């Protein structure tokens with residue numbers, strides 16, 4: 001019940017309405033199902049009673065009116081009615097399944113998309129602290145678990161309980177006392193079994209969930225660094241770690257499947273044993289076996305009608321319990337999505353590019369302090385300097401000095417612990433998107449999508465906004481144009497996953513072309529030319545320098561040649577920054 005309320009609470013108002021409609025449809029479906037099962041009994045009864053029409057004169061008269069006078073004709077009529085009941089029942093159940101599948105698929109698609117949006121929009125520091133494999137698992141399985149793993153089983157549980165109740169009422173009509181005693185007996189067994197297995201099943205759900213993430217992590221790590229994996233001959237290591245995770249994952253699934261089978265076998269054993277014990281006791285008490293046949297017949301009928309439903313109830317309850325750990329883990333995020341969808345703010349999450357913050361004078365780094373949430377000490381301590389618009393600033397310093405951290409703050413990815421960066425007096429933190437609209441960034445390692453050169457340079461640009469002239473200009477500036485021109489497919493050449501079909505230097509130059517395509521006001525380079533040979537590096541630096549004065553360049557670099565033309569250098573060391581004139 002708690003799960004049902006919880007799962008219901010993640011739905012939007014519209015989904016709740018649909019869900020209530022679906023529940024009603026499922027209840028009707030359950031009733032029709034029960035009626036379908038029950039309807040066979042009267043047919044069998046009538047077939048065994050050749051004098052039925054004589055005993056029920058009123059019905060007989062009615063049937064006469066439609067030309068049915070013999071018992072055989074009456075049986076044929078009943079059979080035809082049953083055929084119609086079954087056809088109608090199954091058409092209805094087919095329609096109900098369609099409704100159910102539509103609801104699940106639409107809900108899953110909506111929530112999975114929103115979950116991906118949620119993660120994309122989380123601050124950079126969230127991604128620093130979260131493993132991508134876990135986020136991938138959440139996006140791909142979170143919504144499926146909520147809808148197909150918990151919500152639908154919960155609705156099935158409700159309908160199953162109602163169907164059982166209807167079957168039970170029908171059995172009460174046949175033999176009230178026996179139906180009540182057997183149902184009470186089955187209910188106690190059911191309750192005891194659900195209680196006995198609950199803890200173990202939840203435990204296995206937690207384990208399965210944990211190792212699903214672990215497996216993803218080892219796949220990413222092994223395949224993501226395939227070169228190192230091969231050269232260091234670590235194939236066996238990654239395979240072993242993955243298999244270790246999969247074994248635990250498989251073990252949890254195996255235990256769950258076993259635990260899920262147990263109740264069915266136990267119920268059957270208990271019910272059959274109880275019936276047979278009853279025979280033995282009655283015979284020991286001196287009853288004639290023939291005398292106990294009628295009682296046993298009814299008992300067996302009640303027990304065997306209710307047993308499959310009892311099994312289904314346990315199986316559905318167990319499935320929910322198995323999934324509930326992951327659902328609970330995802331609950332807050334799913335609620336957050338619901339709130340966003342209901343407030344109509346879903347589209348604001350991935351906002352359109354904002355208006356640029358005007359940048360006409362200077363960029364001021366003002367007493368900047370930064371400490372990583374899980375870091376031991378301040379990486380930046382009271383860093384201050386000014387970058388006039390149009391200047392070229394070199395950022396230098398030993399490894400681990402905080403250069404990338406500074407750049408990440410400048411890019412609006414990290415929030416300073418204290419101090420600020422202002423653009424013409426406006427704190428960038430007050431309008432990060434507006435500030436980012438001025439920026440282009442070339443990181444140390446470029447991430448290329450598995451698309452064409454054009455897709456990678458004009459990344460995310462809609463076909464109607466694509467500007468070929470800008471692309472050619474950017475390729476020329478990044479010293480890539482000649483290379484691309486020689487390719488049979490030119491800018492339509494596929495680069496392979498993460499650009500595996502290109503050299504390191506070509507990948508780097510695509511990154512530079514990508515940054516230049518957007519005609520930024522501020523170009524931030526983090527070791528952007530370090531993968532290039534001296535000649536190409538010089539020629540790209542010269543091209544970029546032609547932009548000097550028009551755009552502001554902030555470049556982390558180690559090579560003296562890259563920094564030759566800079567206006568001044570900022571040296572980071574032990575958290576402090578000092579200005580070095582060229």
Ligand SMILES: Nc1ncnc2c1ncn2[C@@H]1O[C@H](COP(=O)(O)OP(=O)(O)OP(=O)(O)O)[C@@H](O)[C@H]1O
Pocket residue numbers: 128372373374375376379397398399400401402403404405406
């Ligand atoms: N997520 C993090 N949590 C805690 N500490 C971190 C985190 N990321 C970086 N650091 C620490 O912050 C310090 C500065 O790192 P940063 O990457 O900014 O240095 P860097 O000057 O760019 O080095 P390099 O030239 O080697 O790239 C390092 O001591 C690093 O260990």
